[in-house]
Amino acid sequence: MQLSEQEEIRRASLQQIRELGIDPYPPELYPVSHLSKEILEGFETDPDDYKTVCIAGRLMQKRIMGKASFAELQDSAGRIQIYVSRDDIAHDEEKTLYNKLFKKLLDIGDYIGVKGYAFKTKTGQTSVHVTELTLLSKSVKPLPIVKTDDEGNVHDAFTDPELRYRQRYVDLTVNPQYRDIFLKRSKLITLMRNFFNEKNWLEVETPILQPIHGGAAARPFETHHNALDIPLFMRIANELYLKRLIVAGFDGVYEFAKMFRNEGMDRTHNPEFTAMEIYVAYKDYIWMMEMVETLIEHIAVGLHGKTALQVGEQTIEFKAPYKRISMYDAINEYGGLDISGMDEAALYAECKKRHIDVDETMGRGKLIDEIFGELVEAQLIQPTYITDYPIEMTPLAKKHRTEEGLVERFELFVNGKEIANAYTELNDPIDQRERFMDQLKLAERGDDEAMALDEDFLRSMEYGMPPTSGLGIGIDRLVMLMTNQSSIQEVLFFPQMKPEVQQKQEEEKE
């Protein structure tokens, strides 16, 4: 391994630390008593509570002034200045702990622990006066140095997306502002989970490795089970398993599920992504719309304390209820096109006329979907339910109670993007079998997104499935919306990346 000059120097420092009899990676716990933030916020009003504090974190800056120094210690909650004076931490003749360890051998990035007392410097900054300094873990690789001046200008920012995503640990260390996105992501999931649990719906886990990749239309990742000698697919959806659990007699089941789709990657698509799917018995899609808008409002308030959020250029109002409009009416209202009387040939001609990219493999439903995507989607900024989709593209939803050729389905659009998708679930096993057959016909016609037939799923439905409404929410996209991020990579700790060049070469050697 080729080491840089600075890496060589840090390894040499490591050796010298050991020679001083100091373990650079001590095993025992460190008795942390406070977070930086607690001291910064609390010292002002209750200075007596901070006469002995013990904090730990990374050393992020050293300002040495001879026999005394200021430094900055960064922990999970933020940064605090520490004051280190020679005679307070070193008591031997040589003042080893200060002159050698602190001044020479500690580097930016090292984990240290300090004990001391909070005080205010003469410029009024709350700091910790160190009386005892402990090295907790030596860093042998230099971090990027990001500095912020008095006016808040960031200097030498660590912004290269490739490095930020590949080395997220560095990103979150030197760019602590991004931590908030992930804290909000976690909180959002907790808010949803608590919301569902209060209603006594059951959180479940269903198979990721599936013999048939059903429940959605997408190309799967394929793998192989050695002992059974069969192919298995990483799930592209979990819908058919959750419905089996509704058949089994649970009133409500939900799962936060990683899905895997072997398709393109860009700023809104990652090969693995998180969906939340929920199925509730004895409900329909109208009930589900009320549930979803209550949930989304609850999330906005839980994360931000308010319902109106700034997303990009737009201010979005998440307060329920949301506008509801059928797909046909939306195409008419937003696109000025009445498709209610059009057959497949007329729709195809209309697409061609408008230069919408279509081909002969597309059935009526798919053509309408294309028109909708082209004419309407981008205009749906405020939360809007689009309801009642063509039957052809929705093989798992129940036929509409009054409208011929439609199903009871809605999608929730916000800021021009789909956030949620829900149905009154099809529970008629004879109809369900016919729908799968129609999908097979579409597949024969060349539609590679047509859905595969799952005999065991049909068998479960034949035993009897209660009327049910089901919902899927793209968690990554919801987090993007709620944290005002425009790329999925910013809301995933470890977005999928191409292998690093260095690794590739090493693999080729093997």
Place this chain on the structure above:
RNA sequence: GAUCGCUUAGCUCAGCUGGUAGAGCAACGCCCUUUUAAGGCGUGGGUCCUGGGUUCGAGCCCCAGAGCGAUCACCA
């Protein structure tokens, strides 16, 4: 997949019409007991993404490739 752009020190970036590599931070040495983008003096550090080509001479021009980004198209 298409078009455009980027890739130079550990990090952030300059580098003119082609003439042999620069700054700030970081590092190293020295000074400094209330600094805060700490400061002062000094020092070291580079396969200029890779491989070809043109040229007396390439970080710069040409060709091919890689990685990354932006925009567009498709999937959630």
